Amino acid sequence: MKDAMFCFQCQETMRNTGCTSRGVCGKPADVANLQDLLIYLLKGIAFWGTRARGMGVIHEDTNLFVAQALFATITNANFDPDRFVDYIREAIQRREALRAEAQARCEELHGNPCTGNGPDWAGWQPESYEIEVLLEKATQVGVMADETLNEDIRSLRELITYGLKGMSAYIDHAYVLDETDSDLLHFIQEMLEATTNDKLTVEELTDLVLKTGEMGLRAMALLDQANTNTYGHPEPTQVYLGVRPGPGILVSGHDLRDLDELLQQTEGSGVNVYTHGEMLPAQAYPAFKKYPHFAGNYGSSWFHQREEFDTFNGPILMTTNCIVTAKDSYLGRLFTTGQAGYPGATHIPDRKAGEQKDFSALIELAKTCADPQPLEDITITTGYARNTVLAHAGAIVDAVKAGDIQRFVVMGGCDGRHKTRQYYTDVAETLPDNTVILTAGCAKYRYNKLDLGEINGIPRILDAGQCNDSYSLIRTAQALAEAFEVDDVNDLPISYDIAWYEQKAVIVLLALLYLGIRKIRLGPTLPAFLSPNVIDVLVKNFNLMTIGTVEEDVAAMMAGN
Structure with a gap:
């Protein structure tokens, strides 16, 4: 029997070989397969993008979309199949717009018609965007679709791809804070294109792995600059792990701008804001310390959230990855934003140019919720950046x-x-x-x-x-x-x-x-x-x-x- 899915991108993959029916992370098979199809189509954007740039055709919004879509496929980021259908639709639309302009420019430069769809990933279009149609194609393009592929080539291609996913997360966070580097976006497409090149040897792919590390370091530096330029350098801070009287909103994930805008919108509302998981270090940024309702950190690392979200009682905002399978007891209080997603949770749309995200739904819900139940009454230290x-x-x-x-x-x-x-x-x-x-x-x-x-x-x-x-x-x-x-x-x-x-x-x-x-x-x-x-x-x-x-x-x- 053919496996329902295949994914081995995280450390907890089943038996350290691969998840084949449902991800240990909680990712269902349909989402895993849609993610495979999305990555396949992003390679199609890369096919046209790398060629178009040589002719002066650059779609920077599409370049950023590639990074954002890769971010959505990292472990524990997005479990919502409908969101991935939307990503796939947008990927094809952007790919086709890029292809059309690139071919028009080619004809303009050479005086001859430039036609064709390129390889399958650069030209495939579904009969419809019904999920069944997409899933049928997805089963043909996953990690193990080519059973004849040399295992070392596959290994290095996946190592590059997973490195690009992590890099894309850092880039997206930096771009949200208006720190940009188009060379990083171009590099992502060059590497996606390289993972389709059957001529590259193990030695050449190994070199590209290290090049991915080099550009990953550049992406980390960009994000560090974005965070510190915007919110100041973290400073040693004692963080309270208890609770205060009054309702609260719990913010998890990594995105500092989401936290910033939520703090602004809850000021004077009587609603406290707590951090959770990877958002703990936000307590050390000087820009956030001015908010008296920035109450402290609630809970611990990501995989305890099913118990901790239950006892928090108020709304939870997941700004990025680190979502686990949600319990019905708090699903109605779970909100996602950015590249995060979960079926049944309310998704907060992206901010429009010059505006903040609208967190009013969380704030109004929080006012109706009971106070958080205390988990502990201690302090810990962060801020040694x-x-x-x-x-x-x-x-x-x-x-x-x-x-x-x-x-x-x-x-x-x-x-x-x-x-x-x-x-x-x-x-x-x-x-x-x-x-x-x-x-x-x-x-x-x-x-x-x-x-x-x-x-x-x-x-x-x-x-x-x-x-x-x-x-x-x-x-x-x-x-x-x-x-x-x-x-x-x-x-x-x-x-x-x-x-x-x-x-x-x-x-x-x-x-x-x-x-x-x-x-x-x-x-x-x-x-x-x-x-x-x-x-x-x-x-x-x-x-x-x-x-x-x-x-x-x-x-x-x-x-x-």
């Missing part, structure tokens, strides 16, 4: 030279359901008292409530922020290399023990590989989409490692291995 850490670089260098700090351990990345992720809590507790943990992403929820103390006033857990803020960790390592006057960051007393789950973590990994970072431990498992030969290349060239036992890994890291 690059600007803060680099401001204390002198003290950090002195502490290292004095032997007070023996090693930094980068434990950024993602949290997840697997019990094996207890490893990261145990590592944090086992590391000697003269080590400092550098983190970003929701992996920190495995250890950010531990009392690990300080070293000469420097907290032993330095939380740089969201996975979107991984650039801070990279800049910190580069700045320490300058401070210690070493040419190679691998000579620094820094170890990398990374947890991954979805595609934004993939692009961070590729950026680290591009920078030549070696001896990265990646867990809980290596990606299922990496073939044995591709893994061998990464092990040979970069000493990429899987995690082992806590005791063995801590001992190895302390020894510089």
